[in-house]
Amino acid sequence: MSDKVTPYKDSNLGKKEQVTQMFDRISKDYDGLNRVISFGADIHWRKKVVAILKDKKPKNIMDIATGTGDLAINLVKTGANKIVGVDISPGMLEVGKKKIAERNLGKKVEMLVGDGENLPFDDDSFDAITVAFGVRNFEDLEKGLSEIYRVLKPKGTFVVLETSVPTKTPYKQGYYFYTKHILPKIGKLFSRDRSAYSYLSKSAAVFPYGEHFNNILNKIGFIGIENKPQTFGVASIYVATK
Numbered sequence: 356m357s358d359k360v361t362p363y364k365d366s367n368l369g370k371k372e373q374v375t376q377m378f379d380r381i382s383k384d385y386d387g388l389n390r391v392i393s394f395g396a397d398i399h400w401r402k403k404v405v406a407i408l409k410d411k412k413p414k415n416i417m418d419i420a421t422g423t424g425d426l427a428i429n430l431v432k433t434g435a436n437k438i439v440g441v442d443i444s445p446g447m448l449e450v451g452k453k454k455i456a457e458r459n460l461g462k463k464v465e466m467l468v469g470d471g472e473n474l475p476f477d478d479d480s481f482d483a484i485t486v487a488f489g490v491r492n493f494e495d496l497e498k499g500l501s502e503i504y505r506v507l508k509p510k511g512t513f514v515v516l517e518t519s520v521p522t523k524t525p526y527k528q529g530y531y532f533y534t535k536h537i538l539p540k541i542g543k544l545f546s547r548d549r550s551a552y553s554y555l556s557k558s559a560a561v562f563p564y565g566e567h568f569n570n571i572l573n574k575i576g577f578i579g580i581e582n583k584p585q586t587f588g589v590a591s592i593y594v595a596t597k
Contacts, residue, residue, distance in 0.1 A: 369494060370492075370494045371443065371470070371472075371494045374443070374444075374492050374494075375443045375444050377551050377554065378422070378442075378443075378444035378446065378447050378551075379444050379445065379446035379447070380446070380551065381551045382423065382444065382446035382447045382449065382450050383446075383450065385422065385423055385447065385450070386423055386425065386450070388541070388542070389425075391541060392538055392541055392542075396585070396586050396589075396590070397425075397488075397590075399585075399586075400487075400516055400585050400586075400590055400592065401425060401426050401429050401487060401516065402429065403583075403585070403592060404426065404429075404430075404485060404487065404514050404516050404592060405426075405429050405430060405432050405433055407512075407514055407592070407594060408430065408433045408435075408483050408485070408512060408514060409432065409433045409434065411433075411482070411483060411512050412433075412434065413433060413435050413481075413482035413483035413511075413512065414435060414436050414437070414482050415435055415436060415437045415438070415439070415480075415481055415482055415483075416430050416433065416435045416437070416438045416439070416481060416482065416483045416484070416485065417438075417439045417440075417441060417474075417476070417480075417481045417483075417484045417485070417506070418430060418438060418439070418440045418441070418484075418485045418486070418487070419441050419442075419471040419474075419484065419485070419486045419489060419503065420441075420442055420443075420471060420486050420487070420488070420489020420490070420492060421440030421441060421442045421447075421448070421451060421466065422442055422444070422447045422451065422487075422488075422489070423447050423448075423450040423451045423454065424440055424448075424450075424451030424452075424454055424455060424464065424466060425487070426485060426487045426516075427440035427451070427455075427464050427466070428451075428454060428455065428458065428460060428464060430464075430485065431460060431463050431464065433483075435463075435482075435483075436463075437463065437465070438463060438464045438465070439464075439465050439467060439481075440464065440465065440466045440467065441466075441467050441468075441469035441471065441474070442466070442467075442468065442469070443468065443469070443470055443471070445468055448466045448467075448468060451466050452466050471486070471489065471493060471499050471502065471503070472493060472494065472495060472498045472499045472502055473502065474502045474503075474505075474506050476506045477506070478505050478506060479506070479507070479508045479509065480506045480507075480508070481506055481507055481508060481511060482508055482511050482512070483507075483511055483512045483513070483514070484503050484506070484507050484511070484512075484513050484514075485513075485514045485515070485516070486503075486514075486515050486516070486517075487515075487516040487517075488516065488517060488518065489517075490515055490517055490562075491517060491518070491558050491559060491562040492558070496563075496571065497571065497574070497575065500571065500572065500575045501575055504575050504576055504577065504597060507597045508597065509597055510596060510597065511596070511597050512594065512595075512596055513572075513577060513593075513594070513595045513596070513597070514592065514593070514594050514595075515568075515591075515592070515593040515595075516590065516591075516592050517562065517564070517568075517590065517591060517593070518559035518562070518564075518589065518590050518591075519559075519562075519564035519565060519584065519588055519589065519590060519591040520559075520560065520564060520588065520589075521587050521588035521589060522565075522588060523587070523588070526587040526588060526589075527588075530588075530589055534556040534559065534560065535556070538553075538555075538556045539553045539556065542555075564591055565582055565584075565591065566582070568582070568591075568593060569582055569593070572593065572595050576597070577595035577596065577597060578595070578596050578597075579594075579595060579596040580593065580594070580595045581593065581594045581595070
């Protein structure tokens with residue numbers, strides 16, 4: 356399944372190029388804005404991802420769409436020997452590298468420019484792979500998930516943290532009001548890129564979540580798929596095994 360939602364209506368560029376440029380532009384604002392728009396809940400969600408993987412005791416982990424490295428840095432707490440963060444945005448990675456250096460984590464966490472749909476790793480390379488708020492930015496969702504499946508070791512764990520849409524009243528109505536009317540205004544107030552957070556809310560709204568995303572993971576070949584809605588369903592954690 357391809358998700359062709361793009362942040363800018365530029366017919367000369369594909370979604371991948373537009374997403375790269377967008378995240379480069381907002382890289383310095385990204386962490387602070389995430390705290391604001393999620394009311395700090397994103398910190399709690401990442402801790403849950405870490406807790407899930409800590410029980411699995413992975414030796415090496417890849418964090419795709421690592422951005423500024425928030426999840427990659429937290430994954431050190433799993434006890435893994437090596438965490439590799441991959442992202443298509445050099446601007447986001449530069450912010451992440453500074454955070455890693457400040458925490459003296461350079462020996463544990465490596466940040467690489469890379470495309471999640473064309474990963475520069477051999478088959479069966481990683482014990483665990485994570486993606487936080489990144490799968491909806493794939494130009495071709497099934498291609499990206501197939502690449503993840505390829506480089507994940509047999510019996511390895513795949514964990515996705517992604518936005519979703521609440522299904523129960525009144526949370527569903529509140530979510531739509533917030534993402535349509537409030538979120539873009541926050542982006543305009545705090546971000547140098549006024550279109551970026553409009554895109555993020557729109558891409559979240561059209562992304563397949565819940566059972567729909569479970570079915571796509573199953574189609575790719577993942578097994579043992581679990582969907583764990585978070586905070587009334589505004590985000591979900593998906594756990595799957597190769």
